[in-house]
Amino acid sequence: MPLTFPKSIRLHYSSEFLRVKTEGRAFGGRYFTLGVLKDREATRTGLITSKRVGIAVERNRVRRRLRELMRLSLPEWTPGVWVVAIARRAAVKASFTQLQGEWTHLARRAGILQKTGGETSQDRPS
RNA sequence: AGCGAAUGGCGGGUGAUCGCCGGCGGGCAACCGUUGGAGGAAAGUCCGAACACCACAAGGCAGCAUGCCGCGUAGAACAUGCGGGGACCGGGGGCGAAAGUCCACGGUCACGGAAAGUGUCACAGAAAACAAACCGCCGGGGGCAACUCCGGUAAGGGUGAAAAGGCGAGGUAAAAGCUCACCGCUCGGGGCGUAAGCUCCGGGGCACGAAAAACCCCAUGCGGUGCAAGACAGAACAGGGAGUUGGGCCGCCUGCCCGUUGUCUCCCGGGUUAUCGUCGCACCGGCUGCAAGGCUGGCUCGGCCCUGGUCCCUUCGGGGGCUUGGGUCGUGAGAUAAAUGGUCAUCCGGCCGUGGCAACACGGCUCGACAAAAUUCGGCUUAUAGCCAUCCGCUAAUA
RNA sequence: GGCGGAGUAGCCAAGUGGCUAAGGCACGGCCCUGCAAAGGCCGCAUCACCGGUUCGAUUCCGGUCUCCGCCU
Numbered sequence: 308m309p310l311t312f313p314k315s316i317r318l319h320y321s322s323e324f325l326r327v328k329t330e331g332r333a334f335g336g337r338y339f340t341l342g343v344l345k346d347r348e349a350t351r352t353g354l355i356t357s358k359r360v361g362i363a364v365e366r367n368r369v370r371r372r373l374r375e376l377m378r379l380s381l382p383e384w385t386p387g388v389w390v391v392a393i394a395r396r397a398a399v400k401a402s403f404t405q406l407q408g409e410w411t412h413l414a415r416r417a418g419i420l421q422k423t424g425g426e427t428s429q430d431r432p433s
Numbered sequence: 434a435g436c437g438a439a440u441g442g443c444g445g446g447u448g449a450u451c452g453c454c455g456g457c458g459g460g461c462a463a464c465c466g467u468u469g470g471a472g473g474a475a476a477g478u479c480c481g482a483a484c485a486c487c488a489c490a491a492g493g494c495a496g497c498a499u500g501c502c503g504c505g506u507a508g509a510a511c512a513u514g515c516g517g518g519g520a521c522c523g524g525g526g527g528c529g530a531a532a533g534u535c536c537a538c539g540g541u542c543a544c545g546g547a548a549a550g551u552g553u554c555a556c557a558g559a560a561a562a563c564a565a566a567c568c569g570c571c572g573g574g575g576g577c578a579a580c581u582c583c584g585g586u587a588a589g590g591g592u593g594a595a596a597a598g599g600c601g602a603g604g605u606a607a608a609a610g611c612u613c614a615c616c617g618c619u620c621g622g623g624g625c626g627u628a629a630g631c632u633c634c635g636g637g638g639c640a641c642g643a644a645a646a647a648c649c650c651c652a653u654g655c656g657g658u659g660c661a662a663g664a665c666a667g668a669a670c671a672g673g674g675a676g677u678u679g680g681g682c683c684g685c686c687u688g689c690c691c692g693u694u695g696u697c698u699c700c701c702g703g704g705u706u707a708u709c710g711u712c713g714c715a716c717c718g719g720c721u722g723c724a725a726g727g728c729u730g731g732c733u734c735g736g737c738c739c740u741g742g743u744c745c746c747u748u749c750g751g752g753g754g755c756u757u758g759g760g761u762c763g764u765g766a767g768a769u770a771a772a773u774g775g776u777c778a779u780c781c782g783g784c785c786g787u788g789g790c791a792a793c794a795c796g797g798c799u800c801g802a803c804a805a806a807a808u809u810c811g812g813c814u815u816a817u818a819g820c821c822a823u824c825c826g827c828u829a830a831u832a
Numbered sequence: 833g834g835c836g837g838a839g840u841a842g843c844c845a846a847g848u849g850g851c852u853a854a855g856g857c858a859c860g861g862c863c864c865u866g867c868a869a870a871g872g873c874c875g876c877a878u879c880a881c882c883g884g885u886u887c888g889a890u891u892c893c894g895g896u897c898u899c900c901g902c903c904u
Contacts, residue, residue, distance in 0.1 A: 311452070312453070317770080318770070319770060320708090320770080322708095353770065356770095364803090367774090367805070368774090375452075375775045378451090379451085379775085379776095401799080403775070404799090
């Protein structure tokens with residue numbers, strides 16, 4: 308399974324984001340908050356980096372890192388979930404490894420990952 | 434050589450691997466191939482334009498902006514660039530006993546008008562803007578005296594951010610532009626300069642404090658809104674109520690245009706998803722390859738070099754600005770919950786630790802500034818680790 | 833993306849080129865009371881920050897930062 312992350316699996320409309328917020332469950336972390344809505348037809352995901360996070364450069368960096376770690380762990384996801392990651396201010400100073408650790412922790416708590424006791428998704432699965 | 438300041442430039446490199454967005458080609462499609470993919474400030478949105486709509490953008494008022502002078506940017510405009518003038522500040526040098534004055538250098542300047550008018554100048558002080566008189570000084574009267582009354586005066590004291598031309602001499606009872614010299618101010622004329630202005634001569638007479646980033650006056654310019662401007666395709670539905678009699682060009686008036694079974698504003702409801710479509714919005718050609726592509730030419734924009742022209746500065750050595758032509762190198766991003774990235778290796782630079790006299794070696798670093806396009810350009814302003822270049826100042830060493 | 837507005841004490845805020853920057857709530861201290869409440873007195877401000885104009889700036893002008901609103 309290739310580790311692609313095309314635009315088609317992303318959430319686009321504010322109605323979809325609103326639906327995850329109202330109907331789904333939230334899992335708070337130090338660097339970001341996960342909103343999860345299960346039992347959907349397709350797996351889709353979205354990112355929120357508001358101006359509260361920081362200036363444009365910092366917002367871009369956080370968003371790209373979150374998108375990257377989602378991409379790397381995508382094959383392990385339970386099918387049919389909508390996931391929204393809301394970045395927080397502290398994520399600006401966090402390293403990629405720290406973000407990845409929190410992602411694994413939160414995702415396992417939310418039950419997104421299929422392998423319950425599996426190893427953390429490495430950045431280079433060969 | 435070190436440190437500091439100013440100006441200008443660069444803004445980590447290479448490779449591997451997994452991805453993202455756009456264009457194009459192939460494919461029914463999944464996808465595959467190929468190619469392009471952040472900045473000097475992309476930022477702040479402070480100016481100016483292009484472009485679009487509002488009526489073909491009219492006249493006046495109001496409002497806003499600019500404000501020493503000249504020239505430039507040949508697509509244009511600007512609060513931009515270059516040069517000059519003036520004022521102020523700084524350190525330095527010459528002359529001089531000193532006060533001071535002259536000279537060049539560096540820096541700063543929102544630099545029209547305060548003799549068009551209105552208003553302001555707190556506190557202190559006698560008095561704060563048609564001057565005035567507290568302490569003084571002088572003359573006269575009264576009184577034994579201390580002192581007091583009348584008059585003259587503004588040199589000195591004191592207050593203040595600022596005290597009514599400065600300074601010296603004459604003059605006087607004491608004084609005063611009262612008179613005179615110099616300086617300042619102002620008017621007229623001559624010379625130089627395109628001009629701002631500089632300079633010389635003569636007259637006036639001391640009136641004319643500060644502030645226009647107070648109102649204002651003068652000159653010049655500006656119609657408004659901004660790509661969420663605006664244009665287009667297609668689909669669906671269901672209208673109702675209230676207000677206003679108009680609505681638009683504009684904040685107001687005139688005038689004009691549209692409409693008067695209409696328009697505009699608000700509320701309730703319904704539909705479509707246009708809160709999510711396409712365009713606006715991202716250069717054109719030739720050769721070659723099965724095609725995308727590759728190579729190449731023009732155009733745009735940006736550097737560098739040569740030649741010629743022109744302008745400015747100059748210590749006459751030269752330096753700088755703009756530009757015809759030629760050469761050379763680069764350049765062409767375009768999303769819309771919003772691409773341009775993640776990780777690793779290595780080199781370059783920095784910091785820390787250990788060893789070493791040192792060069793350096795080894796190890797570590799959540800060390801590599803600021804900051805990311807959003808219709809597009811020209812400027813301005815602000816942020817910026819480290820490195821490089823030029824010039825200036827200070828310190829030290831050598832000669 | 834574009835356009836506009838506002839920052840005064842912990843909170844709500846008035847104000848204006850000039851004496852110690854009003855007022856209310858809150859907070860702290862003292863008085864009053866047997867103890868409290870109420871009341872009285874006192875205290876609490878770098879006027880967002882940095883420059884400029886001015887004798888003097890919270891006010892006027894320019895820049896920076898933060899916050900808020902409007903526009904399909």
